[in-house]
Amino acid sequence: MSQKRQPDEPKVGRDAAGSPEEKRQKVPALKGVITEVMRTQNIHKFVAAVEPLIRKVVKEEVESAFANYLSSMTRQSVKEISPSTSRSLQLQFKNKLSLPIFTGARIEGEDSSGITIILVDAVTGQVITSGQESSMKVEIVVLEGDFEGDEEDNWTFEEFSNNIVKEREGKRSLLTGDVFVDLKQGIGVVGELSFTDNSSWTRSRKFKLGARTADGYFNGVRVREAKTESFMVKDHRGELYKKHHPPSLVDEVWRLEKIGKDGAFHKRLACENINTVKDFLTLLSLDATRLRNILGSGMSAKMWEATVEHARTCVLTEQLHIYYHPDGENKSGVVFNVVGEVMGLVCDQRFLPIRDLEDKEKEEARVVVKLAYQHWSSVLACDARDLLGKHLHSFQSATESPGAISGFSSPVVEADCFDLSRSSMLSPDIFSIGATRIFDACTSPIMVSAEESRGDMERFHSSLVYDTIDNTSECSGQPFLGDDSWGHFIDSGIPAFDTADIGAAVTGFIAMSTRKTTTHSGKSYKGWRMLSSVLRWVFNIKKVVASKRKLRGKEKFGWFSFTVNAVTRLSFGSDTVASVAAEGSLSLSTLPSLEATMAASSFEAMHPLNWVSEGTSYHNGTGAVAVASRPLCDASYVLNKDNTNAVAFAGRPLCDAFCVLNKDDTNIIASTFSNHSSFKSYYKVARYPLRLLHLEINLAENVNQLGFELGPRIHRTNGVYNTRIIDVDAHPSTTSVIGAFVDKRITLR
DNA sequence: TGCATTTACACGGGATGCGG
DNA sequence: CCGCATCCCGTGTAAATGCA
Numbered sequence: 001m002s003q004k005r006q007p008d009e010p011k012v013g014r015d016a017a018g019s020p021e022e023k024r025q026k027v028p029a030l031k032g033v034i035t036e037v038m039r040t041q042n043i044h045k046f047v048a049a050v051e052p053l054i055r056k057v058v059k060e061e062v063e064s065a066f067a068n069y070l071s072s073m074t075r076q077s078v079k080e081i082s083p084s085t086s087r088s089l090q091l092q093f094k095n096k097l098s099l100p101i102f103t104g105a106r107i108e109g110e111d112s113s114g115i116t117i118i119l120v121d122a123v124t125g126q127v128i129t130s131g132q133e134s135s136m137k138v139e140i141v142v143l144e145g146d147f148e149g150d151e152e153d154n155w156t157f158e159e160f161s162n163n164i165v166k167e168r169e170g171k172r173s174l175l176t177g178d179v180f181v182d183l184k185q186g187i188g189v190v191g192e193l194s195f196t197d198n199s200s201w202t203r204s205r206k207f208k209l210g211a212r213t214a215d216g217y218f219n220g221v222r223v224r225e226a227k228t229e230s231f232m233v234k235d236h237r238g239e240l241y242k243k244h245h246p247p248s249l250v251d252e253v254w255r256l257e258k259i260g261k262d263g264a265f266h267k268r269l270a271c272e273n274i275n276t277v278k279d280f281l282t283l284l285s286l287d288a289t290r291l292r293n294i295l296g297s298g299m300s301a302k303m304w305e306a307t308v309e310h311a312r313t314c315v316l317t318e319q320l321h322i323y324y325h326p327d328g329e330n331k332s333g334v335v336f337n338v339v340g341e342v343m344g345l346v347c348d349q350r351f352l353p354i355r356d357l358e359d360k361e362k363e364e365a366r367v368v369v370k371l372a373y374q375h376w377s378s379v380l381a382c383d384a385r386d387l388l389g390k391h392l393h394s395f396q397s398a399t400e401s402p403g404a405i406s407g408f409s410s411p412v413v414e415a416d417c418f419d420l421s422r423s424s425m426l427s428p429d430i431f432s433i434g435a436t437r438i439f440d441a442c443t444s445p446i447m448v449s450a451e452e453s454r455g456d457m458e459r460f461h462s463s464l465v466y467d468t469i470d471n472t473s474e475c476s477g478q479p480f481l482g483d484d485s486w487g488h489f490i491d492s493g494i495p496a497f498d499t500a501d502i503g504a505a506v507t508g509f510i511a512m513s514t515r516k517t518t519t520h521s522g523k524s525y526k527g528w529r530m531l532s533s534v535l536r537w538v539f540n541i542k543k544v545v546a547s548k549r550k551l552r553g554k555e556k557f558g559w560f561s562f563t564v565n566a567v568t569r570l571s572f573g574s575d576t577v578a579s580v581a582a583e584g585s586l587s588l589s590t591l592p593s594l595e596a597t598m599a600a601s602s603f604e605a606m607h608p609l610n611w612v613s614e615g616t617s618y619h620n621g622t623g624a625v626a627v628a629s630r631p632l633c634d635a636s637y638v639l640n641k642d643n644t645n646a647v648a649f650a651g652r653p654l655c656d657a658f659c660v661l662n663k664d665d666t667n668i669i670a671s672t673f674s675n676h677s678s679f680k681s682y683y684k685v686a687r688y689p690l691r692l693l694h695l696e697i698n699l700a701e702n703v704n705q706l707g708f709e710l711g712p713r714i715h716r717t718n719g720v721y722n723t724r725i726i727d728v729d730a731h732p733s734t735t736s737v738i739g740a741f742v743d744k745r746i747t748l749r
Numbered sequence: 750t751g752c753a754t755t756t757a758c759a760c761g762g763g764a765t766g767c768g769g
Numbered sequence: 770c771c772g773c774a775t776c777c778c779g780t781g782t783a784a785a786t787g788c789a
Contacts, residue, residue: 198786235786260783298781300760 088122089218091138091211091226094187104236106177107193107209115190117211117226119183128186133218138181138188138211142174145199145206145230157216160225164210165202172196181211199233206230246313249278249338256280257310258303265295277314281339284308286370322346322380323372333380334368342366 094116095109109115117138119128128134147163149155167174178191199207212225244255253269253276254261272294274280283291292304299307317338324333332347342365344353354362372379 201786234784258783263783264781265783300782302759303782 088222088224089128089133090120090122090224091213092118092120093209093211093226093228094118097209097228097231099231100242101195101231101233102236102242103195103198103233105194107190107195115193115209117181117183117188117190119186119223122224130185133221133223134183134186136183136213136218136223138183138213140175140179140181140190140193141210141212142195143208143210143227144202145208145232147208147210147227154224157212157225160210160212160216160227165207167197195233197233198235199231206232243310245310246315247277247311249276249281249314249317251277251314253277253280256307258299258307265299268294268296277311278339281311281314282373284311285340285342286366286373318383320382321372322382323368323375323378324380325368325371326378334365334372336365336369336372340369340373342369 095111095113097115098108098110098112101107107115119134119136120126121128142165143160144163144165147160149159165174174195174197175193176196177193179193181188181190195207208230209228210225211227213223216225217223243257244251247255252261253259253274254263254266256277259265259269269275269280272283274283274291274294280291283294292299295304295307319338320335320343321337322333322335332345334345335343335351337343342354342362344351345357345361345365346352354365357365
């Protein structure tokens with residue numbers, strides 16, 4: 001797992017190399033001198049602040065380097081003293097650890113066995129079963145997860161010991177339990193042992209277990225320590241929420257990979273009454289497209305694959321179901337498993353497994369299974385062993401026509417033979433609920449078409465309509481229609497269209513529909529009419545969405561009204577932030593009462609003065625200005641002149657969190673933040689407090705508060721920004737700064 | 750233990766660069 | 770200018786962690 005991007009190192013400005021003109025010595029202007037003096041003063045403050053830190057780091061590094069040097073020297077001397085032919089022993093962990101490991105939980109080996117340590121001869125690899133050394137005492141320790149030893153996987157006792165992890169300050173011993181193990185005949189089994197703390201705070205975020213003797217030797221013979229592979233120790237609470245491998249049918253659906261407990265996907269699924277892994281798998285086999293749409297575009301293809309793959313590892317029960325379609329001509333029944341997967345057909349007293357069915361038959365069988373779920377009271381249950389087990393065996397040895405089980409009686413006729421009974425299982429209403437609910441709720445004219453529909457195929461088409469409308473439900477959290485919904489049309493065999501050409505597609509369909517009207521009647525006409533209605537509706541929705549997007553794009557530049565002679569502009573979103581940078585500098589020079597204001601973003605390319613770039617702090621010559629790492633964005637802050645408070649910063653997108661305090665740090669003069677930022681906790685805290693930057697805010701005395709909130713992303717729902725201006729307050733003498741956004745305008749008081 | 754916060758990851762889409 | 774590949778940014782989400 002890669003580390004999250006850290007604030008970039010300060011970029012050397014693009015002009016750093018300097019043109020020949022710049023390289024020339026210039027006669028310093030007064031302004032330049034003042035600026036330089038201020039910078040010098042600030043540098044002194046900065047140096048004073050960071051000096052202890054630098055001393056500490058340098059000391060640690062020197063000590064570390066020295067220790068490594070000593071270790072290598074020791075290793076070298078040991079090699080020289082101990083010829084390769086001398087005896088040496090090795091401790092080894094015989095089995096791997098059972099992962100994941102949680103705090104407070106017993107550390108076990110794979111297969112829930114105890115962790116076994118063996119003592120072997122380093123040359124022969126044989127376990128030392130006799131002699132004093134075969135019953136030595138071994139200590140279990142915790143090692144840094146990145147401890148590797150040298151290229152030959154060797155290390156000295158000192159190196160090993162230097163990589164032992166001690167408990168955090170104020171916490172109890174990292175390992176608790178039987179940390180000492182007595183070997184017997186060269187073998188020892190670790191007893192109760194558990195971690196008291198997780199591994200996230202270490203440099204590698206992982207631990208290793210190690211086993212060592214007291215001093216690395218036994219009667220003068222080197223005993224090389226053992227170490228395990230690295231592993232992460234998680235907080236025990238994680239155990240409550242851990243995924244199940246494999247999941248069981250009755251597990252809640254969030255036990256599946258990529259579905260977080262109470263997370264977005266969990267809620268979406270719950271809204272559709274998909275609560276268990278069984279529900280998930282059932283809908284997956286009945287209508288994977290619908291399931292995919294329920295999860296929405298927020299679940300990427302990769303996540304979807306991971307979730308489905310995990311779900312499919314679920315061990316199913318052997319219960320099977322048989323459904324006889326009442327309208328079926330040949331009285332054949334479809335056999336499906338507990339999650340609705342077609343297993344085969346029962347036809348003319350023979351069982352035809354799915355692998356022997358034609359594609360067309362398989363597809364028909366799946367349609368019948370969907371019907372079965374809608375008529376659950378007519379579904380029969382039987383046991384797989386009865387239906388598949390013994391008969392499958394006889395089938396496999398049968399010489400007659402492949403795929404048919406001779407002598408197989410229709411369960412309807414001879415139900416007892418297969419222990420068939422009306423299923424007592426509750427009907428999984430994944431299918432019916434979605435439909436009925438939407439039926440109740442939907443007022444779309446399309447429903448007229450749907451209600452007109454008759455017959456299985458039309459019912460199936462109707463379900464498409466349900467699904468489509470379903471996407472607009474509040475539960476789905478998706479406004480209008482997501483692009484995923486087109487999958488319905490693809491799945492149902494109806495030609496799919498590029499959304500960009502949807503207009504043409506609809507026209508074409510309508511034309512086709514019209515033609516159909518003249519040549520066909522009944523079902524097909526209704527089907528086409530319904531289809532064209534759906535497409536027309538979808539097209540309309542698309543148009544609305546497109547127009548809204550267009551409008552939003554315009555709003556983006558209309559959100560800010562600039563008053564008086566100020567030209568400062570704020571926004572969220574990279575484009576407008578760029579203009580903040582560009583025009584912000586202008587405002588700094590034109591607003592004497594507000595000499596330095598806000599952090600700006602990293603859009604050096606767009607900025608004429610080049611005072612904004614990644615990971616850099618900026619001066620405008622009079623005071624504090626800005627600092628930004630990855631676009632003012634992922635991490636940045638501005639400290640006040642005493643380096644005691646962050647006066648401005650941004651979390652992720654400028655916009656996630658950004659605020660500017662007045663000079664006393666008593667009031668916020670500008671701020672923006674987003675949904676996962678809590679104002680109170682963010683406004684003085686940098687996301688990555690790594691960069692110590694002296695900067696100062698120098699505001700006019702009388703500015704009390706000049707702030708606003710781009711509340712939008714706090715209250716963002718369905719992709720719509722709900723605006724909320726919290727407060728704007730500026731002293732009349734201030735020549736104004738901040739504008740309003742959207743349809744509201746800030747009133748300066 | 751529940752909620753808040755932080756961290757990591759994945760992905761869509763726009764920007765950008767490059768070759769034809 | 771176009772098509773394509775690649776990169777980068779903004780964003781949504783899960784999962785881990787901190788804290789009261």
